[in-house]
Amino acid sequence: MPTSHPSVREPRLLLAVDAPSLLHRNHHARVATALRDRGGRPAWALHGMVRQILEVIDQFAPDAVVFGFDDRTASVRTETYPAYKAGRREKDPALVDQLQRSAALLDALGLHTVTPAGLEADDVSATAATWAEAAGWDCVIVTSDRDSFAHISARTRVLRLIDGGVNASPLLNPARLRTLYGIAAEHYLEYAALRGDTSDNLPGVPGIGEKTAPVLLGQMGSMRSVWADIDHCAGANLVAALDSYCDEEGLRRIGPGLLKRLTAPGARERFEFNLEIMAGRTDLDLGLTPDVPGSPGLLPLDPDRVAQVVGYLGVPATTDLALRVLTEPPASYDDGPRTAPEAVVVQER
Known part of the structure; x- marks a missing residue:
């Protein structure tokens, strides 16, 4: 049987x-x-x-x-x-x-x-x-x-x-990833590409680190939205969203400075390169x-x-x-x- x-x-x-x-x-x-x-x-x-x-x-x-x-x-x-x-x-x-x-x-x-x-x-x-x-x-x-x-x-x-x-x-x-890093799980790879990875010898986007990247992604939703706003509105919505967040939190405004870093020569290329290398x-x-x-x-x-x-x-x-x-x-x-x-x-x- x-x-x-x-x-x-x-x-x-x-x-x-x-x-x-x-x-x-x-x-x-x-x-x-x-x-x-x-x-x-x-x-x-x-x-x-x-x-x-x-x-x-x-x-x-x-x-x-x-x-x-x-x-x-x-x-x-x-x-x-x-x-x-x-x-x-x-x-x-x-x-x-x-x-x-x-x-x-x-x-x-x-x-x-x-x-x-x-x-x-x-x-x-x-x-x-x-x-x-x-x-x-x-x-x-x-x-x-x-x-x-x-x-x-x-x-x-x-x-x-x-x-x-x-x-x-x-x-x-x-939920626990958001608690630790302040970002949605689906955006962790973008966060890592912005931050860089010293153990893999991958520099991040200059001036954007572990504190700034979650704010940027949290307010804009994704880097696709960030780049689209820069391309079509010269970053106006990005600056407004970030400065509004800073006003609500009682922080120094970071919008114009962050826009300058994102539009610096090689910044977008660095992000895209990191994204390609890091993606599994x-x-x-x-x-x-x-x-x-x-x-x-x-x-x-x-x-x-x-x-x-x-x-x-x-x-x-x-x-x-x-x-x-x-x-x-x-x-x-x-x-x-x-x-x-x-x-x-x-x-x-």
Whole structure:
């Protein structure tokens, strides 16, 4: 007789993990442990990433997990902008070793990894959010970077892992993003393009930073409206809106000065360039086949594989946790409702 399967309730949940950001963070946080796997190779960053993801899976009970990786052999962004990410320190060889081994470890576990040609983990996260929206799933992006804030929506939240681990990290939805930055989620990418990103060596529009950009976007709605007003009205509506806001808030008027910065030579070109470089690709083939039982990335996983692969890291407590959270059906298969953990509201740094 055919085996009966429990019914699946909607919405199902996709966990999209920015693997390199977690590996980098755990390398620096755990290097003093000098943990080695059973083969004697460095494993502290690998173990830290695996441990954190297990804790996240334990909290959210996703139906599928996809890990995004950077293509370390080519970069379309560097081809466009050779100074992209210039100035970063050279990676510790022990970190490089663990970065190179991480995808194979996750694949062996039965999870799903995607390394898009010439692209980055953030492109995988952007596509995962788009895929979830189209499929009627929810999505949680797990990262230690701010880049994925641009993908926050009614269906997609971002768990930003910071100091204090999973339980002390903020889970950001549109409302909480507005509380932190004063902007609508759909305008975060424009905000970032105005502000720039020093970690990627992308200067912002001169004179427009983290305090001014939210006011500009809040009063004008979008940069498309800003540029249209400059083109057709010489910025008259922009100046009026900003000065009216300042009058209401009891602030010094900023309209004329901000208009001057926006119309300075190269300002619009800088914004448009940043927008192009920062925008994540949303059209990648993730290779997710959630209706095919046993497909990579679908939970639950095979207990023998979990015990062997996680056990190789040499931390029995982590192996026990993996067996508990990876080999049980996800929350959408049980009789109770899915309850996502409350976000921890913290001040971003």
